[in-house]
Each structure stands twice: as structure tokens, then as C-alpha cells.
Amino acid sequence: MIEIKDIHKTFGENKVLKGISANFIAGKNNLIIGGSGSGKTTLLKCIVGLHEPTKGSVFFSGENFTEMNFEQRVPIRTHIGMLFQNSALFDSMTVEENIMFPLNLFTKQTAAEKLDRANFCLERVNLAGKNKLYPAELSGGMKKRVGIARAISMQPKYLFVDEPNSGLDPKTSILIDDLINELTEEYNMTTVIVTHDMNSVMGIGEHIIFLHNGEKWWEGSNKEIAHTDNKELNDFVFASKFMQAAKAKL
Numbered sequence: 001m002i003e004i005k006d007i008h009k010t011f012g013e014n015k016v017l018k019g020i021s022a023n024f025i026a027g028k029n030n031l032i033i034g035g036s037g038s039g040k041t042t043l044l045k046c047i048v049g050l051h052e053p054t055k056g057s058v059f060f061s062g063e064n065f066t067e068m069n070f071e072q073r074v075p076i077r078t079h080i081g082m083l084f085q086n087s088a089l090f091d092s093m094t095v096e097e098n099i100m101f102p103l104n105l106f107t108k109q110t111a112a113e114k115l116d117r118a119n120f121c122l123e124r125v126n127l128a129g130k131n132k133l134y135p136a137e138l139s140g141g142m143k144k145r146v147g148i149a150r151a152i153s154m155q156p157k158y159l160f161v162d163e164p165n166s167g168l169d170p171k172t173s174i175l176i177d178d179l180i181n182e183l184t185e186e187y188n189m190t191t192v193i194v195t196h197d198m199n200s201v202m203g204i205g206e207h208i209i210f211l212h213n214g215e216k217w218w219e220g221s222n223k224e225i226a227h228t229d230n231k232e233l234n235d236f237v238f239a240s241k242f243m244q245a246a247k248a249k250l
């Protein structure tokens with residue numbers, strides 16, 4: 001489990017996060033949703049240590065990550081898998097080299113062991129045999145799947161994903177959501193996903209945190225979201241006519 005307590009983040013005069021506390025549950029998809037500029041990505045970066053919070057603490061399985069120095073954080077970092085926007089693959093590396101990158105960085109595995117693991121991860125994301133392709137030769141959905149394969153290469157306990165569906169067609173988006181969902185359950189990972197995608201919210205939103213102007217405005221599940229009387233959340237989730245019609249049938 002990941003616990004965040006009273007997270008604040010200020011850039012200059014801009015108070016982006018204003019005291020956010022929440023628990024992210026192991027074995028579940030924990031979604032962070034909210035309008036553009038509400039602070040979702042900033043919160044994700046504060047949790048993984050890409051930003052230092054101005055105030056507040058992040059606990060990974062009870063350990064205070066925020067007060068640790070760089071060296072002390074390394075063991076926790078090895079348990080973190082990340083899939084950030086645009087998949088962030090290295091263009092000059094093949095698919096296989098991209099997946100082995102964290103293994104080269106953090107493990108002492110032999111070349112054969114690393115290759116075995118890369119093959120296993122590729123198979124797991126349905127890309128067996130694509131080892132020698134370069135990112136430029138892949139579709140957007142394939143890039144995401146390679147990103148996921150890399151993110152799980154170290155068998156992480158925690159998985160962080162920023163906008164997994166950006167740039168994907170609806171069908172591929174659902175495949176990616178399903179894959180993240182399956183892996184979360186399979187490895188009992190604490191998965192935290194930043195998303196705008198309402199299909200994801202309704203499909204895999206087991207635990208949802210809604211941010212509004214840098215504050216946690218609502219917390220609950222996709223089953224509860226249709227029945228909330230929180231105006232800002234309703235405006236956000238049911239902005240489109242399609243979603244309004246879907247809500248009427250719930």
C-alpha cells in the first residue's frame with residue numbers, strides 16, 4: 001500500500017497541490033482523475049520522487065520515502081515500475097534493449113537471464129518475437145505495451161502510469177486498460193493511474209481520487225461515481241452527452 005499525507009507542492013507562487021492525503025490500495029487500480037491543470041501529474045511525480053513535495057510525506061508499505069536520501073530510496077525505487085506519457089522508450093534501442101534497460105541498471109543478472117526475462121515480459125504483453133524492432137517501427141499501442149513490458153521487467157510492487165490511453169483508439173485503449181488490470185491483480189501491485197479517459201474510469205476505476213484545484217475533492221469507486229451529488233465531479237465525468245445518456249441508464 002502507498003499512503004500520502006498532506007502533500008503540498010508549490011512552484012514559485014503557484015500552489016499546485018494543497019494538502020492531499022490518500023491511500024492507494026495494493027492489488028487494485030487506483031485512479032487519479034481531474035480537469036487539466038488540477039495537479040494530477042504533479043501528484044504522481046511527488047509520489048515517485050521526481051518532484052520533492054513542498055510539505056507532506058509519502059509512505060511505501062509504511063516506510064517514509066520522503067525523508068529518505070537518494071541512497072536510502074534505491075531499494076524502494078527498484079520496486080517501482082513507471083509508464084509515463086508517450087511510453088518514453090529509447091528510440092536508439094531495440095524493443096529488447098528497452099526492456100532490459102532497468103535490469104542492466106539495477107540487477108546483476110547474466111545476459112541470458114536478462115534475455116529470458118525480456119522474452120517473458122514480451123510474451124506477457126503479446127509481443128513475443130518483436131525483440132529486434134525499434135520504437136519507430138511500432139504502432140502507438142505496441143509502444144505502450146513495450147512500455148508496460150519494461151515497467152514490469154523488475155517485477156515491481158508499485159506501478160505508476162500517466163495517461164495510458166493518450167493517442168490510442170478506443171479499442172486499443174481498452175486492451176491496454178485490461179492488460180494493466182490483469183497485471184495489477186496477477187502481481188498484487190499497487191497501481192496508480194492518472195487518466196482523463198472516462199472508459200477507464202468506468203471500466204477499471206476500483207478506487208478513484210478526484211482532484212479539483214489541487215485538492216482532493218472526492219474519493220470512491222466507479223460504482224459510486226454515478227450516484228455522487230458532488231457537482232464538480234459530475235460536471236467532469238458527465239460532461240459529454242454520451243456519458244449523460246449512459247448515466248441515465250445506470
Ligand SMILES: Nc1ncnc2c1ncn2[C@@H]1O[C@H](COP(=O)(O)OP(=O)(O)OP(=O)(O)O)[C@@H](O)[C@H]1O
Nearest residue numbers: 011014016034035036037038039040041042043196
Ligand atoms: N515543473 C514545473 N514547474 C512549474 N510549474 C509546473 C511544473 N509542473 C507543473 N506545473 C504547474 O502545475 C499545474 C498542474 O500541472 P499538472 O501537469 O500536474 O496538471 P494535470 O492535472 O496533470 O494536467 P493535464 O491533465 O493537463 O496533464 C499547472 O499549472 C502547471 O503549469
